[in-house]
Amino acid sequence: MSTRVLAIRLGSLGDIIHTLPAVATLRGNFPDVHIDWLVEERWRDLLELNPDLNGVVTVDTYRWRKLFFWPPTWLRAAGAVLNLRRGAYDVAIDFQGLYKSALLAQMSGAEWRIGFDVSAIKEAGAARFYTEQVPVFGKKGHVVQQYLSLGVAACGGRGTVAPMLRFPLPTKPEDEEFVEQRLRAQQVTDFFVVSPGGGWGSKCWPVERYARVYDALAKERGWRGYVNVGPGEERLLAEFSSQVQGAPPVHFPLKTRQLVALLKRAQLVISGDSGPLHIAAAVGTPVVGLYGPTNPTRNGPYAKHAVVVHHPDAGPITYKHDSQPSPGMLAITVEEVLAAVPRCLEKKGG
Numbered sequence: 001m002s003t004r005v006l007a008i009r010l011g012s013l014g015d016i017i018h019t020l021p022a023v024a025t026l027r028g029n030f031p032d033v034h035i036d037w038l039v040e041e042r043w044r045d046l047l048e049l050n051p052d053l054n055g056v057v058t059v060d061t062y063r064w065r066k067l068f069f070w071p072p073t074w075l076r077a078a079g080a081v082l083n084l085r086r087g088a089y090d091v092a093i094d095f096q097g098l099y100k101s102a103l104l105a106q107m108s109g110a111e112w113r114i115g116f117d118v119s120a121i122k123e124a125g126a127a128r129f130y131t132e133q134v135p136v137f138g139k140k141g142h143v144v145q146q147y148l149s150l151g152v153a154a155c156g157g158r159g160t161v162a163p164m165l166r167f168p169l170p171t172k173p174e175d176e177e178f179v180e181q182r183l184r185a186q187q188v189t190d191f192f193v194v195s196p197g198g199g200w201g202s203k204c205w206p207v208e209r210y211a212r213v214y215d216a217l218a219k220e221r222g223w224r225g226y227v228n229v230g231p232g233e234e235r236l237l238a239e240f241s242s243q244v245q246g247a248p249p250v251h252f253p254l255k256t257r258q259l260v261a262l263l264k265r266a267q268l269v270i271s272g273d274s275g276p277l278h279i280a281a282a283v284g285t286p287v288v289g290l291y292g293p294t295n296p297t298r299n300g301p302y303a304k305h306a307v308v309v310h311h312p313d314a315g316p317i318t319y320k321h322d323s324q325p326s327p328g329m330l331a332i333t334v335e336e337v338l339a340a341v342p343r344c345l346e347k348k349g350g
Helices: 013-029 041-047 061-066 071-086 099-107 124-129 143-155 173-185 207-221 234-243 256-265 275-283 334-348
Strands: 004-008 034-040 055-059 091-094 112-116 132-134 191-195 224-227 268-272 287-291 306-310
Touching: 004 013, 004 099, 013 034, 013 041, 013 143, 013 275, 034 041, 041 055, 041 256, 055 071, 071 099, 091 099, 091 143, 099 112, 099 124, 112 124, 112 143, 132 143, 173 256, 191 207, 191 256, 191 275, 207 224, 207 234, 207 268, 207 334, 224 234, 256 275, 268 275, 268 334, 275 287, 287 334, 306 334
Parallel strands: 004 034, 004 091, 034 055, 091 112, 112 132, 191 224, 191 268, 268 287, 287 306
Antiparallel strands: none
C-alpha cells in the first residue's frame, strides 16, 4: 500500500464517529502508513488526539457556501486546496460520497482515489472522480460496517485484513477537569443526559416529552439531569426548563472534547439520532435512542448497551430534513422511553 493516505469524512458528528473503526482498520493493518483525516474545521477537536492519525487537515465548506461571493472566501478555499496538495498523498479515501468530498479527493492530487460505487452514495455523480469504486458489503446493514468495507478494500481486500472495531475519542486532562469543576460547582454526582436537538426538526422528539422523562427519572433514580443543546439550539434549553416540574436542569456550554468527557461520566443518555447519542455509545455509556425518519438498523447507536425506541409502522424512513417532528417520532410515548431505561441499564450491568 502507498505510504501517505488521506481519509475524507467532513461531517457530520455522528458520521465521523461511525467512520472511526474504518480508519482504525487502516492503522491496525498498516502501522507505518502516514494517515491524515480531512474534516470540517468545526470538528477538528474530535480528531486531533486520535492515536490512529498522523494529522488532521481542515476545510470550512460551511463558510465557503455562506460567503461564496466574498473574495477573501475564494482565497481561503484556494489556500485549503494548496494545503491539501502539500500533503503529497498517494491515496485518498472518500467515506462521504458527495460532490464536495470527491472533488476534494481529486484536488488533493492523490493518484488513487477510492470511494463507494454509484449504487451506494447519495450523489452518484461524485463517483466519476474516483479511480476505484468499491461495492458496499451489507448495504442494508449499519454504516459502521459499510465504512469498514471501504477501509478493508483500501487495505487490500476481504479475507486478508483484520477489521478494528474501536472508537478512539481521547480527551485532554483539562477537558476532564473542566467538566469535573462544573459538575462539582452544581453538586452533581450521578447524572443522566437528555439531548433534545438533532440537526433536523424531523429527527427531534417533542421537548415537553423530554421534560416529563426528565422529571420521572430524577424522582425515581435520584439523579440530576444535564440538558445538552448545541449552537443555535438555545431556545430548546429555555423551552425545556420552562416545562420541567422538579429540580432545574443542569447545563453549561461545552466544546466537543468537553462533551465527550461529560458523556463518559453520565449514567445514561437519551437522545434522537444525533452526534451526542453516537458519542455516548462509542465511549460506553448506556443510551436510549429515539428514531423516526432515520433507520436504526443503518444509523442506530453501534453498541450493545443501547435500546432503540422506534415505530416503523408510524411513518416512513425518509431522511427528509423537515422542520417538525416526523410521525414516527410523535408515535414514541413517554412511557415507552421510561420503560427502555432499565432495559438499557441492564445491558450495561447497572
